[in-house]
Amino acid sequence: MDHERKARTPERGRAPSVDSLSIATLCLDTDSAEQIRSFLESMPLAQLATELQHYLADEQDSVFVDRLKDLKPDICIIDFDRDREKASRTAERIREVLTETAIFAASSKSQPDFIIRAMRSGCSEYLAKPVGRDQLLEALARVGARRKEKRELASGQLLAFLSAKGGTGATTLSIHLAAHLARNQGRRTLLVDLHPDLGDAAIFLALTRHQYHFYDLAENAHRLDSDFLQGFVVRHPSGLDVLPAPDGVDSPRHVATDAMQRILEFLRGQYEFVVVDCFPALTEEVMAVIDMADQVFLVATPEIPALRNVARHLEFMGRFDYPRDKVRVVINRHMKGGAITDAQIEKAIRKNIYWKVPNQYNEVIRAINNGDPLSVSPKSDLMASLTEWTASLTGKQPQGSKKQEKGMFGFLGG
Numbered sequence: 053m054d055h056e057r058k059a060r061t062p063e064r065g066r067a068p069s070v071d072s073l074s075i076a077t078l079c080l081d082t083d084s085a086e087q088i089r090s091f092l093e094s095m096p097l098a099q100l101a102t103e104l105q106h107y108l109a110d111e112q113d114s115v116f117v118d119r120l121k122d123l124k125p126d127i128c129i130i131d132f133d134r135d136r137e138k139a140s141r142t143a144e145r146i147r148e149v150l151t152e153t154a155i156f157a158a159s160s161k162s163q164p165d166f167i168i169r170a171m172r173s174g175c176s177e178y179l180a181k182p183v184g185r186d187q188l189l190e191a192l193a194r195v196g197a198r199r200k201e202k203r204e205l206a207s208g209q210l211l212a213f214l215s216a217k218g219g220t221g222a223t224t225l226s227i228h229l230a231a232h233l234a235r236n237q238g239r240r241t242l243l244v245d246l247h248p249d250l251g252d253a254a255i256f257l258a259l260t261r262h263q264y265h266f267y268d269l270a271e272n273a274h275r276l277d278s279d280f281l282q283g284f285v286v287r288h289p290s291g292l293d294v295l296p297a298p299d300g301v302d303s304p305r306h307v308a309t310d311a312m313q314r315i316l317e318f319l320r321g322q323y324e325f326v327v328v329d330c331f332p333a334l335t336e337e338v339m340a341v342i343d344m345a346d347q348v349f350l351v352a353t354p355e356i357p358a359l360r361n362v363a364r365h366l367e368f369m370g371r372f373d374y375p376r377d378k379v380r381v382v383i384n385r386h387m388k389g390g391a392i393t394d395a396q397i398e399k400a401i402r403k404n405i406y407w408k409v410p411n412q413y414n415e416v417i418r419a420i421n422n423g424d425p426l427s428v429s430p431k432s433d434l435m436a437s438l439t440e441w442t443a444s445l446t447g448k449q450p451q452g453s454k455k456q457e458k459g460m461f462g463f464l465g466g
């Protein structure tokens with residue numbers, strides 16, 4: 053498998069911003085179209101998705117309506133000069149079928165009653181021709197700001213689990229944490245197994261009857277809506293929804309950064325927590341998750357090769373301008389009185405250990421055999437650590453839990 057070849061590095065440049073706006077124009081006159089095209093070429097804020105020379109005023113225009121529905125542009129700019137009546141009806145129709153799309157009117161006439169009519173039919177901006185660069189930029193910025201605000205309000209938390217070295221427990225911890233969030237904390241939670249083949253999450257959760265996987269969903273990124281998503285997720289008895297990985301080994305599929313961003317953004321809008329079990333290679337897909345994650349849990353075991361990789365990963369991720377506490381180190385299979393002390397670990401990785409999860413092989417295996425992360429013995433240190441961790445993520449203590457002693461198994465620092 054060739055994960056490394058697709059790996060993205062900061063030197064090769066960042067992906068287009070998630071905040072980039074897509075624009076469709078309708079019936080725009082040649083000069084304005086030319087002008088807007090040339091403005092957009094120099095603005096990273098937006099790009100042109102399509103230029104239609106049709107109003108969507110009549111029944112026979114439904115083919116263009118479908119086209120716009122597929123494209124889901126963030127903004128439609130409608131020229132009101134060719135036919136004011138049809139332009140208004142077009143705006144009304146777009147407002148009806150594309151509820152998330154902002155509509156701009158463009159016109160050389162700026163009489164107040166024309167502006168009012170355009171606003172009534174759903175336009176949020178009235179661009180006076182000839183359209184100026186600043187005028188367009190300000191209107192785009194307003195849409196961008198509204199979209200960001202909305203996203204932040206509706207946005208669930210994206211938690212990424214990345215094994216510093218294969219086999220340190222990213223899958224185990226991600227499924228345990230996700231199942232705790234779903235059942236003990238009653239949070240709408242989705243687990244995504246990002247492995248391009250042979251994913252373990254479905255096996256650990258005994259989810260054998262699934263037809264589709266994450267990469268099938270990714271191929272349909274342009275068709276995402278909540279009904280469509282429901283056909284892809286599998287429900288675990290804990291209430292956790294899962295998007296499994298492909299379980300074969302044939303030709304792993306690739307998802308481009310912008311499609312990954314769209315999917316993750318969409319999933320965040322559907323769940324309170326989206327937990328992603330990444331695989332241990334910094335491919336384009338994994339980097340997209342890390343970029344967008346609210347928190348990245350870098351999982352290592354207390355042994356030299358894994359810790360050395362933690363230091364390398366931290367150094368690599370330090371090149372991006374992530375908030376300081378976004379990437380957190382989790383020491384899994386931790387043993388009190390182990391060969392390497394916590395102080396030695398922290399010195400080696402030059403960062404505090406965020407969380408310690410005890411080494412309890414029998415408990416982990418029992419959970420795997422039962423296909424249920426919540427079947428870990430309630431009195432075990434493992435259960436205590438995971439319960440406490442989950443509660444710290446939601447800011448809510450689960451009923452009947454007793455607060456864990458600091459410094460035992462649990463929170464230490466960022």
Ligand SMILES: Nc1ncnc2c1ncn2[C@@H]1O[C@H](COP(=O)(O)OP(=O)(O)OP(=O)(O)O)[C@@H](O)[C@H]1O
Binds near residue numbers: 411
């Ligand atoms: N806290 C723990 N105590 C004891 N054993 C553990 C613990 N966490 C994980 N394990 C065991 O470690 C092994 C590897 O775990 P897991 O598959 O979760 O690692 P991974 O990082 O996802 O691996 P990969 O790189 O293959 O995806 C499994 O056999 C699991 O049962």
Ligand SMILES: [Mg+2]
Binds near residue numbers: 222
């Ligand atoms: Mg794994």
